[in-house]
Amino acid sequence: MHDVVVLGVGQSEFGKFPERGIAEMGGAAARTAIADAGIDPGDLQAAFSSRVYEAMITSQTILKDLGVTGIEMVNVENACAGGSTAVRSLYKDIAAGYVDVGIAIGVESMTTSPVAGKLIPPDRYDLDGQMGLSMPVLFALQAKRLMETHGAKEEDFAQVSVKAHEFGALNPKAQYRKRFTVEEVLGSRMIADPITLLQCCPNTDGAAAVVLASADFARKYTEKPVRITGSSLISGDYDFKRADLTTMPLGVQAAAAAYEQAGIGPEDVDVVELHDAFATEELVHYEDLGLCPRGESVGLLRSGATSLGGRIPVNPSGGLLSLGHPLAASGVRIICELTDQLRGRAGDRQVPGARVGLAQMLGGAATGLDAGAASVHILTV
Amino acid sequence: MTTSTTSTPFREGLFREGPDGPALLAGRCTRCGRVSFPAPDMCLDCRGRELETVELGGEAELLCATTVHMPNRHFPPGHAVGFVVLPGGVRIFTQLRPVEDKPFRSGMPMELEIAPLWREDDADVLAYRFVPA
Numbered sequence: 001m002h003d004v005v006v007l008g009v010g011q012s013e014f015g016k017f018p019e020r021g022i023a024e025m026g027g028a029a030a031r032t033a034i035a036d037a038g039i040d041p042g043d044l045q046a047a048f049s050s051r052v053y054e055a056m057i058t059s060q061t062i063l064k065d066l067g068v069t070g071i072e073m074v075n076v077e078n079a080c081a082g083g084s085t086a087v088r089s090l091y092k093d094i095a096a097g098y099v100d101v102g103i104a105i106g107v108e109s110m111t112t113s114p115v116a117g118k119l120i121p122p123d124r125y126d127l128d129g130q131m132g133l134s135m136p137v138l139f140a141l142q143a144k145r146l147m148e149t150h151g152a153k154e155e156d157f158a159q160v161s162v163k164a165h166e167f168g169a170l171n172p173k174a175q176y177r178k179r180f181t182v183e184e185v186l187g188s189r190m191i192a193d194p195i196t197l198l199q200c201c202p203n204t205d206g207a208a209a210v211v212l213a214s215a216d217f218a219r220k221y222t223e224k225p226v227r228i229t230g231s232s233l234i235s236g237d238y239d240f241k242r243a244d245l246t247t248m249p250l251g252v253q254a255a256a257a258a259y260e261q262a263g264i265g266p267e268d269v270d271v272v273e274l275h276d277a278f279a280t281e282e283l284v285h286y287e288d289l290g291l292c293p294r295g296e297s298v299g300l301l302r303s304g305a306t307s308l309g310g311r312i313p314v315n316p317s318g319g320l321l322s323l324g325h326p327l328a329a330s331g332v333r334i335i336c337e338l339t340d341q342l343r344g345r346a347g348d349r350q351v352p353g354a355r356v357g358l359a360q361m362l363g364g365a366a367t368g369l370d371a372g373a374a375s376v377h378i379l380t381v
Numbered sequence: 382m383t384t385s386t387t388s389t390p391f392r393e394g395l396f397r398e399g400p401d402g403p404a405l406l407a408g409r410c411t412r413c414g415r416v417s418f419p420a421p422d423m424c425l426d427c428r429g430r431e432l433e434t435v436e437l438g439g440e441a442e443l444l445c446a447t448t449v450h451m452p453n454r455h456f457p458p459g460h461a462v463g464f465v466v467l468p469g470g471v472r473i474f475t476q477l478r479p480v481e482d483k484p485f486r487s488g489m490p491m492e493l494e495i496a497p498l499w500r501e502d503d504a505d506v507l508a509y510r511f512v513p514a
C-alpha cells in the first residue's frame with residue numbers, strides 16, 4: 001500500500017443557483033483544487049465524481065472544460081455518502097499503485113433536482129417510503145427515542161443548530177452566515193416534530209473537489225502533507241439487528257475500521273466534520289464515533305466540548321446545517337475543511353493546533369436497513 | 382371513507398382482513414425462527430430458504446411517533462407516523478391515526494387498522510396503520 005495524501009482542495013460557492021450547471025460548479029471546485037495542489041490538470045491520471053440526482057458522466061462533463069480527457073473516469077452514487085465514496089475510491093486506486101494522482105469531485109444541483117423543497121424520500125418503490133418515510137421523518141423518530149432514552153430536550157437539538165451557525169458565521173463559504181438563538185431555532189416552522197426548519201440543512205447547490213496523490217508524487221509539491229491514515233465505507237445492516245434507533249451500527253463499524261487502520265482512538269481526534277443534515281442526528285454520531293461513552297452524548301453537547309473553542313469541535317465549517325448540503329458534494333467538502341484545519345489555514349474558525357481530523361458521512365434509507373452507507377476518513381499531519 | 386369505489390391492497394401479502402379483525406402477515410424462518418415483515422424471499426438472518434407465513438395479529442406497542450408538517454407523497458401536512466413493536470419484537474414503520482384524548486406516548490398499546498390511505502388510478506389503496514387502542 002502506498003501512503004496517500006490530500007494535495008489540494010477546492011469548494012465552489014454554496015447557495016441556491018438554479019442557473020448554474022454542474023460543469024460550472026464542479027469546474028470551479030476542481031480548478032481551485034488543482035491550483036491548490038500546484039499541479040497541471042494534465043497530470044491527473046484518474047477522476048471519481050459523485051452526484052445523486054440526474055447523474056450521467058459527471059466527471060467528464062466537468063473535466064472536459066479543464067483540458068482533462070483520455071484518462072480513467074468513474075462516476076459513483078451513494079446518497080449523502082457519495083462524495084466520501086468518490087474520495088475513498090480514488091484513495092484505494094492510489095494506495096494500490098494504479099495511479100499516482102487523481103481528483104475526486106462531489107457536485108449537486110439541489111434546486112433543480114426532483115426533490116427541491118421536498119422531504120428527501122427513499123427509492124420510489126421502497127415500502128417504508130410509500131408509507132411516508134423520508135430522511136427528516138426518520139431522524140425525527142430517532143430524536144423522539146433520544147428524548148426517551150437519553151433525556152434529550154428540544155433545547156438540546158436546537159443547540160446543535162445554534163452551534164453550527166456560530167461556526168458558519170465565521171466561514172466565508174457558508175450558505176448562511178447568520179447566528180440564531182435556541183429560541184429562534186425552536187420558534188421556526190415545525191417540519192417533523194421535534195425537528196424545526198432551522199434544524200434541517202437547507203437546499204443547496206454546490207461542489208467540492210480534492211486532489212489526492214501518493215506520498216511519493218506529493219513530495220515535489222508539499223513539505224507538510226496531510227495524510228489519509230484511515231478510510232472506510234460500510235453499507236447498512238438489517239434494522240432488526242439493532243436494539244434501538246439511537247445508534248446506527250454501520251456508523252459504529254465505519255468508525256472502528258477507520259480508527260483501526262489509522263492506529264488511533266477517538267481520544268486522539270482534534271476536530272470532526274460529520275453528517276448533520278438534521279440537528280438531532282449529531283448526538284447519535286457522537287456516540288457512534290466514540291467521542292463519548294454510549295448514553296452520554298447530551299452531556300457532551302451541553303459541556304460545550306464540541307462547540308467553538310471546545311475540546312473537540314464538531315463541524316467547525318458550519319456543518320450541513322449552516323454551510324449547506326449539496327448531497328454528493330458534502331462527502332468531499334468535509335475533506336476540504338479538515339485539510340484546511342490541519343494546514344492551519346481555516347481562518348476565524350481554526351481549531352488551534354489540530355493534527356488529527358475525522359470526516360464522517362452517512363447516506364440513504366431503505367426499508368429494513370439502519371441506513372444506506374457510512375464512511376469515515378481520518379486525516380493526519 | 383366510502384365503499385362505493387374500487388379498492389386495492391397496497392401490496393399483496395402484507396396483511397389480511399378476517400372476521401376476527403385484521404392482521405399483518407410476516408415470514409417466519411423454519412430454520413432459525415426469525416420473523417420478518419414484510420415477508421422476505423429468504424431469511425435475512427440465517428439465509429435459510431424456507432419461510433412460513435405467520436400472522437402478527439393486530440396489536441402492537443408504540444415506540445415513537447411524530448407529526449409531519451410537510452406533504453409527503455401520499456400524505457398531506459399534519460399526518461402522523463411512527464415505529465410500533467409487534468409481538469415477537471418486530472419493529473415496523475407505519476402511519477398512525479391520532480385519537481383525541483389518547484396522545485401518543487412511548488409504550489402505549491396500539492391497534493392495527495386496514496384503511497384506504499391514498500388513491501391511485503381511480504382506486505382507493507388499502508394499507509395498514511395503527512391507532513391508539
Ligand SMILES: [Zn+2]
Nearest residue numbers: 410413424427
Ligand atoms: Zn433464519
